[in-house]
Amino acid sequence: MTPDLVLTEVTLLTPGAAPVAPAFVAIGGERILACGPMAALPPSDAPVLALPGRVVTPGLVNIHTHAVLSLMRGIAVDMGFAPAYTPGVPHGHEIAPEEAEALARLGAMEALLMGSTVMVDSYVHADLTLPAMAGLGLRVWACGRLHDVDFSRVHLADWRHEAAIGAHRLGEVRKLIADFEGSHGGRVHVIVAPHAPDTCSAALLRQAAELARDAGLRTTTHLSQSKLENAQILKRDGCTPAELLARTALLDERLIAAHCIHMTPDDMARFGAAGATVAHVPKGNATGGAIADTPALRGAGANIAIGTDNLTQDMAEQMRWALATARIRLGGVHQDWQPEDAFAMATVNGARALGQQGVLGEVAPGAQADLVVWDFRRAHLTPLLDPLGTLVHDANGRDVEHVWVAGRQVVRDGAPVFADEAAVRAAAQRVSEDLWRRARESVAS
Ligand SMILES: [Zn+2]
Known part of the structure; x- marks a missing residue:
C-alpha cells in the first residue's frame, strides 16, 4: 500500500522504546503503515512532509x-x-x-x-x-x-x-x-x-x-x-x-x-x-x-x-x-x-x-495514526539532547504544531482544522459570563 503521507526527518518518541532520529512515519488510511529510521524508509511516490526539529509522539x-x-x-x-x-x-x-x-x-x-x-x-x-x-x-x-x-x-x-x-x-x-x-x-x-x-x-x-x-x-x-x-x-x-x-x-x-x-x-x-x-x-x-x-x-x-x-x-x-x-x-x-x-x-x-492496547497510545505499524508533532525549535526546548526528558519536563501544550487522528489532520500549524477558533472562544466567553452572572445573582438573592 502506498502511504497517503510520510512525515520525515522527525525525532520519533513512542512509549517503551528508545527515541529514533532522524525518523519517518508513514500514514495510510487510518493507520500507521510503517515507521523507523530514515535509512529504512522504502522508496515511494507518497507525499512527504519534512519536519526537522520536530518530535512526533502518539496522541x-x-x-x-x-x-x-x-x-x-x-x-x-x-x-x-x-x-x-x-x-x-x-x-x-x-x-x-x-x-x-x-x-x-x-x-x-x-x-x-x-x-x-x-x-x-x-x-x-x-x-x-x-x-x-x-x-x-x-x-x-x-x-x-x-x-x-x-x-x-x-x-x-x-x-x-x-x-x-x-x-x-x-x-x-x-x-x-x-x-x-x-x-x-x-x-x-x-x-x-x-x-x-x-x-x-x-x-x-x-x-x-x-x-x-x-x-x-x-x-x-x-x-x-x-x-x-x-x-x-x-x-x-x-x-x-x-x-x-x-x-x-x-x-x-x-x-x-x-x-x-x-x-x-x-x-x-x-x-x-x-x-x-x-x-x-x-x-x-x-x-x-x-x-x-x-x-x-x-x-x-x-x-x-x-x-x-x-x-x-x-x-x-x-x-x-x-x-x-x-x-x-x-x-x-x-x-x-x-x-x-x-x-x-x-x-x-x-x-x-479503554481496552485499546496496540491500537491507541503508541506509534507502531498497524496502530491508529493518532500523531502529535511538537515543535522543538524553541529556546525552552533547546538543546535537544534527551527528547523524552525535555518533553516531560520542559514542553507544554502550546508547543504542539500538528495533530492527526485516525490518519486525518485535525490541527495544522497550531490551529484547529474543523473549528473557527475565534468563534468557539467568543461563544464560550459569552455563555461563561452569563453563567457566572446568574450564579452570583443567586448567591446574592
Ligand atoms: Zn472530575
Whole structure:
C-alpha cells in the first residue's frame, strides 16, 4: 500500500522504546503503515512532509475531563475541591443545553490543540456535548453525569437520593448508547459514568454496572476525591467508597476511577487486584492541597493514567506534575518515577484503560495514526539532547504544531482544522459570563 503521507526527518518518541532520529512515519488510511529510521524508509511516490526539529509522539490520552467546566477557569480552583461541591459557582443543573455545547466545544478544541487525541468526558447534556466535541476530530469516550442525588443541594453537603432521578439519567445513558456508540467512524464511544459513590445510591451503582456489562462498555467515576465523600459513604453505607464499588460490581478492569486520594491500604490492594485504572489528576489535586499515593497504588497493581479534569488541558504539564507528586510521596527522585513512566501514563496506560492496547497510545505499524508533532525549535526546548526528558519536563501544550487522528489532520500549524477558533472562544466567553452572572445573582438573592 502506498502511504497517503510520510512525515520525515522527525525525532520519533513512542512509549517503551528508545527515541529514533532522524525518523519517518508513514500514514495510510487510518493507520500507521510503517515507521523507523530514515535509512529504512522504502522508496515511494507518497507525499512527504519534512519536519526537522520536530518530535512526533502518539496522541495523548486524556483520561478524565469535563470539557464544559472550562467555565470554571481561573476562579473555582481557589474556592473548593470540586465545583459540584462548592457553593457560589455555576452548577450543572443550571447550565442550558446550548451553553454546555458551546463550552464543550471550547474544551475539546483546547485539548486537541494541546495534543490530546482522546478525551474521556462526563458532565451534563452529553447528547449535545458528545457530538460537539467529536466534531473537532478527536476521539471521545463520553457520558452524561449519572446520579440519583438531587444535584441542586450537593454543594450544601445535603445528599437527597430519588429513584426517579436515577431512572431518568439511566434512560439518558441508554439513549446515548443507541445514538452514538461507535459513531463518527468509530471515534466515539459511550462510557457509563456514575458521578461518584456519594452522589449515587448503591442501587444505582449496581444498575450502572449492569448496564455497562450488558452493553460491553467501560465505566468511570470519581473515587475518594475528598474526606467529605469518604465520611458520607461511611455514614450511608458503612464502608469505604472503594468497598462500595466492589460490592456493586463496578470495581473491575473496565473501571477508570478519578482521583483515588483518600484510600486505605486495603482499598488500594482491592483496587489493584481488580486491575482498575486510576485517572490521576496530579495538578488539580495538588492545587487543591491533596496528592494521591500513586507509588502505593501502582505498587498494588493499579493502572495509572493521567487526566486534566477541569483544569488547563495541557497533558505535557500533567506528566511532570505526575512525577513531582509521586516524588513528593517518595521523598526524592526515584528510578520508578522517570519521564518514561509519566509518558506511559499519558499514552499506553490510557489506551489500556479503554481496552485499546496496540491500537491507541503508541506509534507502531498497524496502530491508529493518532500523531502529535511538537515543535522543538524553541529556546525552552533547546538543546535537544534527551527528547523524552525535555518533553516531560520542559514542553507544554502550546508547543504542539500538528495533530492527526485516525490518519486525518485535525490541527495544522497550531490551529484547529474543523473549528473557527475565534468563534468557539467568543461563544464560550459569552455563555461563561452569563453563567457566572446568574450564579452570583443567586448567591446574592
Ligand atoms: Zn472530575
